Amino acid sequence: MTQMHHGARAAAAFDTAAAWSLALIWILPLAYAIWAAVHPSAYAAHFVPDAPLTAENFVRAWNAAPFARYFLNTFVLVSMILAAQLVLCTLAAYAFARFEFAGRDLAFILVLLQLMIMPDVLIVENYRTMTGLSLVDTIPAIGLPYMASAFGIFLLRQTFKTVPRELDEAARVEGAGPLQVLLKVYVPLAKPVYIAYGLVSVSYHWNNFLWPLIITNSVSTRPLTVGLQIFASSDQGVDWSVVTAATLMTSAPLLVAFLLFQRQFVQSFMRAGIR
């Protein structure tokens, strides 16, 4: 018995050691970036406890590129995408969940196809389409391919299906039309799912890079990710302290939101993934 106890203790100690080593490895690159960003360049790779702190790197980064504009562009972009997604996905999900229209199953399969063939890989043809629509180098062009999200439709359909039919019918008996039923019964009940989807969507599009890189070519449309990349690969980008400061600056809003609302973030990602 005591031997088993010893074994369990050794295992627990091993677990703790493994978990903490892993965590240190995981936090190291980020801690390193923060170190470089808040110290003068001379100390970027020189780790002494008495290195002086500075905000200079952030000031220099902010002044070296139009980051304010990039922030605004990203903000407009993610808001536009999210607003469109919420409307489009809600309507489509409602159709799939509660209307047995002709061709529904086939249509649903065609929607799910997008989970596998994402707009991220169809860059060549979508660029051609945007050229045809004269939308190249506009913020709507960055967002359009993502607005009808199969993931959002799927998620909301699953949620709407769990709404008891009785609630739906009760509202109908009171004379509500299909859209009123949707707004008064389904949407309020799906609120946690909307929050989860919103968080996932905002962080996805805040971070998205390749398509925005391709479709934009001016300061007035570029989102933060593309702006950061152009800044980091330019001549002044050689100064690592300034680049890491810029990098942290562009990730800061999401990072701070995450640290403040950790539980909601983790639960949202989980909820959005598992259903």
Place this chain on the structure above:
Amino acid sequence: MHDAESEGVTAAPLPARAAPPRLAIHIYGWLLLLPAAVLLVAFTHYPAVETFIDSFYSTPKGRRAAALVGLDNYQAMLADPVFWRALANNAVYAASVIPLTIALALAMALLINGKIAGRAFLRLSYFTPTVLPMIAVANIWLFFYSPGYGLLDQILGLFGAATHNWLGSRDSALACLIAVAVWKDAGFFMIFYLAALQQISPQLAEAAALEGAGRWYFFRRVTAPLLMPTTLFVLVNAVINSFRLVDHIVVMTQGGPDNATALLLFYIYEVGFKFWDTAYAATLTVVLLIVLAVFALGQFVILDRRIHYQ
């Protein structure tokens, strides 16, 4: 609404209210779906089909319109060493990133799920890379890898190792990118495992402990089978990510040195938007679409049989 109420008062309840006419259902269904369907067709289905068609045409140049060239693009592709390089790189990349990420995600979840000191901090450090943009992550790691100066060389220097150009050398560049991808995604997949582990009844572990089952035995016989649906979900996402995400390559290596880190989508981006050979880019995209389709089908067919549904 007022009409309906007054109707209800004056006339007998209409059967049409309880069960709307069939035609209305079809019309409503399609009208609700229409806005999403238009965008989906325009930016997913149409471009996917158009990709196939374009792969049989030449790239239009100046006044010369695209001409039907049959399988010429495919023949050029088969003779293109960079294509084979990118395909092989992507295979190595996927075959490394996917198992490493899943194994680490599972290990993290198992560790955190137990009673352990500093759980909140541990979970935070595993999950934080997930919230950062890949672009930011890549810039941070670029610094981390820089020869001599970067943290990696500094740490290895303590053990007397010589400086190494990690991203500039053909032998290590792809491995460096693999490490970045694993670091970024493991924490993300961890939370799905964590959620699944919390669904498993603790009584199972107690019963197994009474029977004298070891930790490894319990994991293999109880935990792992119960986690199978989660593994499938994580696997599908990991596969897609390993073909979809090339942001770090744009930042860190541009596919180099000597195409050692060119992945398929990166090569498509290069051909399509640097060399502007759209027909050839379409041909390469066809390959990528086929790879994704095969993986999606294969995963469901094979894993479906092995999954334990609760």
